[in-house]
Amino acid sequence: MSILVVGSVAYDDVKSPSGSVKGILAGAATYFSLAASYFTQVRVVAVVGEDFGSEQEQLFLKRGIDIRGIEHAPGKTFRWGGTYGENLNEAKTDFTDLNVFEGFQPRIPKEYEDTEFLFLANIQPTLQAQVRRKMSRVRLTGCDTMNYWIKGALAELRETLKLVDVLLINDTETKMLAGEANLPRAASKVLAMGPQALVIKHGEYGATIFFREGAFGIGHHPFRAPTLPIEEVKDPTGAGDSFAGGFMGYLASQKELTREVLKRALFYGGVMGSFAVERFGTERLQSLTREEIDARFQVFRELTHLD
C-alpha cells in the first residue's frame, strides 16, 4: 500500500552539544518519507525553491520515494535554524525563513489520487483539511499539529480533526488542545474531537496510544511503547516526524488495522525516532536496512517485556 505525506521540505542549520551543521536537507516531509520508505511506497507533496536540484532529489530517489508531488517554485526553499542546549528536549529557534513555504498550496498529482494512507504533517489546519477532502480513496489519515495552530487557529484545527483517524502530538500539545492538565483526561477530550486514536509522544520516554471506545477493535486500554535510552543524541530535529514515518509506514504495510497492528506501529515509530537522533539531519535514515530496524525492534521489546 502507498502513503502520501504533505508537509515541509527545508534546509536546516542545527547546533547541538555534539556539533553543528549548516544547510542540510530536512523538514517534516523529508524525515517522514525517509522513515516510512523502509516499510512502504511513499509519495510526497511539498514545495521547494530554485536552490533544490537533482542532488537533493537523489536523497529521496535513492529510497524509492515518489517526488512527482514536490512543486518547484520561484525563490528559496524554507530555511530553519535552531540550537539545542544540554537539555535536548527543545530547540531554541535561531531563525525561520519560510520563503516559498509561506504560500504553500498543496497540489495533489493525478497519479497520487489512489493513495490509501495519508499523513498530514504540521501545516496550516485548513490546508490539511483541503488535502484530506481531495483524497477520496484514503483508508487512514494521520495528522500532526503544533502549539502555534492550537493557539492561533483552533477553530480550523477542530474542523480538521473531524477528518483525521490518528492524531500524533506531544504531551504539551495534548494538554493545550484539551485545556486539561491530566494526560488521560486530556486524551479523552481530544478523542471526542474526532480522531479514532491519539498518539502522545513523550520524547525520551516513548509514546502512548489512546483509543476511542470501539476503534480498531474492542477494549479501552491505552498502550505504551518505549524509546531506547541513547548515549549520544546528536540532533533531536525530526524525531517526531521520523516517529510518524515509522508508525504510518508500518500501518500502510499491513493488511488489517487491528489494535495489535497499531501497537506494533507504535514500537516501529519509536525505533525510527531513535535512529533519527543518532546523527545530524537525515543521515542515519538514509542508509538503514530493514534488518537493522527489526533488530532494534527486538531491543525495544526486550527493554519492556517480561519473559
Next chain:
Amino acid sequence: MSILVVGSVAYDDVKSPSGSVKGILAGAATYFSLAASYFTQVRVVAVVGEDFGSEQEQLFLKRGIDIRGIEHAPGKTFRWGGTYGENLNEAKTDFTDLNVFEGFQPRIPKEYEDTEFLFLANIQPTLQAQVRRKMSRVRLTGCDTMNYWIKGALAELRETLKLVDVLLINDTETKMLAGEANLPRAASKVLAMGPQALVIKHGEYGATIFFREGAFGIGHHPFRAPTLPIEEVKDPTGAGDSFAGGFMGYLASQKELTREVLKRALFYGGVMGSFAVERFGTERLQSLTREEIDARFQVFRELTHLD
C-alpha cells in the same frame, strides 16, 4: 524474608487540585512499609513524638508491620505541608517542621539484626551508612536520596553508595549526582560509584533500571516499566516511597535475585506507586488485597506487551 526500612514518619498537610487534608500520618517509612507489607514481613526504624499513639500504631499493626523499632521521643513528630498545582509533578513546600526527626539517630532493635533486606529511605547519608554497617546479615540494600544531600553532602553520599546494591532516584537526581545531562551516560557514572543497579523513576512515565555489567545476571540492557495513566491523581506524595516499597517488598519475597526478578519488581514498584496516588495520604495502601495488586500488574503488562 523480612525487610527493614529506616526513614521518616511524619504528619502531612497536603493541598492538591482534588482537595486538601491536614495532619495525616505519612512519611517515607510509612508509605514504604505499607506498600511492602503486601509482599513480605516489614520492620520499621523511625522516630515519632508524643503526638503519636496507639491510634497511629494501628495503621502499621493492621498490616502486620513490626514497629518495635519506632522510637518515641519527647516533643512532636516531623510535620510537612505541601501544595500541588495543576502540574502534579512537584509540590511547593509550605512548611517543614523537623521536630524529633532533626536529631534522629537510628537504633536497630536486637530482634531486627537478622533482617536480610534493607531499605535506606531518604535520610542523611552518613546515618544511612551507619545503619548499613550495623546490618551484617543483609543480602540486598536499597537506598533513596535527594537533591539536598547531593548538593550538601556529596562526599558522605558517595561513601554510602559504596555500600548500596540498588539506588532508587529520579531523573533530576541522577543527572545532578552524575554531573551529566544525558540519562544513560549519567546512569553509567552513578553505577560506577558503587550500586549494582540504578532505578530511575520517571514519575508519570514509569521507571528504568540500569544494571552494572554482570550484576544479577548477564547482559547490559536496561529495562523499563510503565506506570498507569491515571485519570485522577489526588495526591502524588509518597509515590516514590510506595514504588520503593513495591519494588523492595517483591524482591524480599523471592528466592533468587535474577534480572528477571528485578524486572518484575520494577513493575510491582509502578503498581504500588499508582495505587498510592489515587487517594490522599496512605488511604489506598491501607486496604488493598494481593488480588487487586496482581490484577493491576496484569494491566501494566497489557499496557506495554505486544502479543
